[in-house]
Amino acid sequence: MEKEKTFFVESELVSQLQQRNSKTFGYLYDHYAPSLYGVIYRIIGSEEMAQDILQETFVKIWNNVETYEPSKGKFFTWALNIARNTAIDKLRSKEYKNSMQHKDSLASKQVRNKSNESSQQIGEFIGLNEVLKKLRAEHRLIIDMMYFEGYTQAEVAEKLGIPLGTVKTRARAALEHLRNLLREDFDF
Amino acid sequence: MKVQEYIESGILSIYVLGIATEEERTEVEQMAEKYPEIREELYSLQAAMNEYASQFELQPPQELKERIMQRITTESTQSDAYLGTAKNTSTIQRYGIAATVILLLMSLAGNFHFYTLWKEAERDLSIVKAQNIENEKKIIALEAKYKDIENELALVQNPSFKITHLEGLQDVAPKSYATIFWNDEKKQAFIFTNSLPKPPKGKQYQLWAVTKGDNIVWDAGVFDWGKLSPVKCFEKPDKFIITLEKEGGVPKAEGKAYAIGTVKS
Numbered sequence: 001m002e003k004e005k006t007f008f009v010e011s012e013l014v015s016q017l018q019q020r021n022s023k024t025f026g027y028l029y030d031h032y033a034p035s036l037y038g039v040i041y042r043i044i045g046s047e048e049m050a051q052d053i054l055q056e057t058f059v060k061i062w063n064n065v066e067t068y069e070p071s072k073g074k075f076f077t078w079a080l081n082i083a084r085n086t087a088i089d090k091l092r093s094k095e096y097k098n099s100m101q102h103k104d105s106l107a108s109k110q111v112r113n114k115s116n117e118s119s120q121q122i123g124e125f126i127g128l129n130e131v132l133k134k135l136r137a138e139h140r141l142i143i144d145m146m147y148f149e150g151y152t153q154a155e156v157a158e159k160l161g162i163p164l165g166t167v168k169t170r171a172r173a174a175l176e177h178l179r180n181l182l183r184e185d186f187d188f
Numbered sequence: 189m190k191v192q193e194y195i196e197s198g199i200l201s202i203y204v205l206g207i208a209t210e211e212e213r214t215e216v217e218q219m220a221e222k223y224p225e226i227r228e229e230l231y232s233l234q235a236a237m238n239e240y241a242s243q244f245e246l247q248p249p250q251e252l253k254e255r256i257m258q259r260i261t262t263e264s265t266q267s268d269a270y271l272g273t274a275k276n277t278s279t280i281q282r283y284g285i286a287a288t289v290i291l292l293l294m295s296l297a298g299n300f301h302f303y304t305l306w307k308e309a310e311r312d313l314s315i316v317k318a319q320n321i322e323n324e325k326k327i328i329a330l331e332a333k334y335k336d337i338e339n340e341l342a343l344v345q346n347p348s349f350k351i352t353h354l355e356g357l358q359d360v361a362p363k364s365y366a367t368i369f370w371n372d373e374k375k376q377a378f379i380f381t382n383s384l385p386k387p388p389k390g391k392q393y394q395l396w397a398v399t400k401g402d403n404i405v406w407d408a409g410v411f412d413w414g415k416l417s418p419v420k421c422f423e424k425p426d427k428f429i430i431t432l433e434k435e436g437g438v439p440k441a442e443g444k445a446y447a448i449g450t451v452k453s
Contacts, residue, residue, distance in 0.1 A: 168198030
């Protein structure tokens with residue numbers, strides 16, 4: 001079962017947000033902010049920037065809630081994508097690259113270097129649940145490269161030294177493995 | 189089959205992981221709309237990815253919520269203000285427009301008022317519903333707890349049950365205690381231990397009985413922490429010892445002793 005994000009039915013939550021109900025927005029924030037902030041922080045590696053990006057993300061959610069299409073997936077997926085994409089855009093921006101040259105942020109180093117750590121270590125570092133500790137390091141690496149580092153398919157192929165044509169099947173194998181691990185725990 | 193091939197190509201995974209190209213994205217969305225099987229697979233992958241992303245949960249600083257709430261309330265007033273600006277028109281037109289706008293605003297205000305009331309009622313109802321479910325859960329939990337306490341009280345009052353108090357050991361569980369109710373006639377025993385520290389995941393407390401001047405140690409079995417639990421009964425023990433062992437118990441005590449108590453003769 002997917003984590004219960006609110007006690008609203010999702011359609012109700014969305015329709016109240018579309019009516020610009022700021023109380024509902026408060027609920028949304030309480031339920032979504034930790035997940036979104038976690039992903040943003042993992043991408044950007046700086047608390048200060050992560051907070052700005054989280055703010056930008058929620059403003060985007062508020063202003064664009066009409067464009068959410070339920071047929072494309074859950075509202076949480078939609079919100080998560082906004083957070084992730086905003087953070088990835090920032091990561092690629094000049095502003096970010098400049099600031100990283102001047103600032104030697106420890107947090108960013110920890111996050112940036114994550115591909116070199118074993119999955120066991122990462123698991124302990126952020127207290128991941130048991131299931132994800134079982135995720136094979138190679139699969140975890142490919143998921144994180146794509147989702148958290150935002151490498152393009154060509155970049156992934158180059159970094160891993162594999163043909164471009166196999167990037168998709170590698171991604172599929174990794175997600176399949178992740179889904180199977182989660183299925184032991186949850187039910188979807 | 190075309191659909192199966194499409195699923196196996198891995199393009200859906202690329203989409204879910206957020207690195208599909210613009211063209212691929214459009215294609216995936218069109219395919220998902222067309223084929224329920226593809227849509228199902230896509231939802232399922234999204235659910236897995238949501239769960240994965242949620243593993244990294246991090247609490248943002250408290251004051252950020254206020255900042256964001258403030259930001260969105262000012263954004264909505266700004267857009268309202270924009271809707272209110274008028275363009276240059278002739279005086280008569282202006283009066284006409286003004287009158288229409290006033291009427292419209294009055295009507296809108298009325299609609300909005302009732303709409304707000306309705307929506308508020310709807311929201312309140314959903315909150316009350318959720319609270320009811322919560323309360324029901326609480327009542328069920330309380331009933332179970334009450335039953336435990338009742339059973340425990342019955343034991344305390346039953347003269348055929350002898351009570352032995354076990355004291356927590358200084359180094360691991362100071363100020364803790366456990367109570368064993370033991371019925372020699374019926375060969376029944378119960379233990380209650382909620383003042384000992386809660387055992388970590390994968391661990392369980394196990395009770396040992398020592399008889400005849402510490403010569404023989406009996407395994408009295410593992411038991412649930414925090415509620416009255418039956419344990420295996422013995423010929424008059426002299427002493428009880430509780431150790432922390434791996435879940436399911438061990439044939440011979442391996443873990444640390446947590447509490448110890450002597451049976452009154």
